[in-house]
Amino acid sequence: xxxxxxxxxxxxxxxxxxxxxxxxxxxxxxxxxxxxxxxxxxxxxxxxxxxxxxxxxxxxxxxxxxxxxxxxxxxxxxxxxxxxxxxxxxxxxxxxxxxxxxxxxxxxxxxx
Amino acid sequence: xxxxxxxxxxxxxxxxxxxxxxxxxxxxxxxxxxxxxxxxxxxxxxxxxxxxxxxxxxxxxxxxxxxxxxxxxxxxxxxxxxxxxxxxxxxxxxxxxxxxxxxxxxxxxxxxxxxxxx
Numbered sequence: 615x616x617x618x619x620x621x622x623x624x625x626x627x628x629x630x631x632x633x634x635x636x637x638x639x640x641x642x643x644x645x646x647x648x649x650x651x652x653x654x655x656x657x658x659x660x661x662x663x664x665x666x667x668x669x670x671x672x673x674x675x676x677x678x679x680x681x682x683x684x685x686x687x688x689x690x691x692x693x694x695x696x697x698x699x700x701x702x703x704x705x706x707x708x709x710x711x712x713x714x715x716x717x718x719x720x721x722x723x724x725x726x
Numbered sequence: 727x728x729x730x731x732x733x734x735x736x737x738x739x740x741x742x743x744x745x746x747x748x749x750x751x752x753x754x755x756x757x758x759x760x761x762x763x764x765x766x767x768x769x770x771x772x773x774x775x776x777x778x779x780x781x782x783x784x785x786x787x788x789x790x791x792x793x794x795x796x797x798x799x800x801x802x803x804x805x806x807x808x809x810x811x812x813x814x815x816x817x818x819x820x821x822x823x824x825x826x827x828x829x830x831x832x833x834x835x836x837x838x839x840x841x842x843x844x
Contacts, residue, residue, distance in 0.1 A: 655771075655831075662821050662836055663831075664834075669830070708773075710829045711829075713785045714785065714787050715776065718770075719770050
């Protein structure tokens with residue numbers, strides 16, 4: 615099974631400052647078809663997750679452009695260029711290249 | 727507008743069975759895979775199961791094999807999850823999610839809470 619290791623576990627970021635979250639897997643997440651199915655989701659308390667980024671770097675419609683994803687192979691990063699108050703919550707990476715699917719453990723982001 | 731709504735959760739005793747359902751609309755239901763994800767209280771997300779668009783192929787988390795059965799009805803636009811021999815560690819909020827290309831989950835229901843306790 616693919617383990618997705620997210621770091622940091624938590625982060626306190628000042629309003630308007632950048633934030634970065636890392637996600638690493640021990641096995642390549644490149645699918646046989648050449649695509650890399652790594653996505654990022656954001657969850658606020660009491661709400662379902664919301665998709666931000668899919669296929670490593672594609673922003674889901676409606677997601678602000680301050681969110682960006684990058685990476686390849688086994689190392690991936692979510693960046694927020696300038697955090698806003700609504701960006702508080704928990705961020706998860708997820709791989710859908712291999713079954714069973716797997717999520718990272720989550721990164722809690724607090725806005726100062 | 728895409729809409730998914732889970733139901734069927736509640737308080738159940740260990741060893742009992744439960745059937746969760748998810749009704750969906752706003753997207754071409756029979757052309758998309760569908761997925762269940764769960765989240766134990768205060769914990770992270772755990773992938774449970776995915777079913778293909780035809781409903782003839784299902785995938786499960788290794789630890790859940792044999793107790794969970796996913797199914798779908800492409801006429802009624804519903805997704806089900808049967809859970810047997812419920813255990814305390816099955817206590818979680820269960821979300822259904824749309825899986826349009828097997829690579830990501832773009833829309834999620836609000837979740838249904840399952841509590842397993844005597």
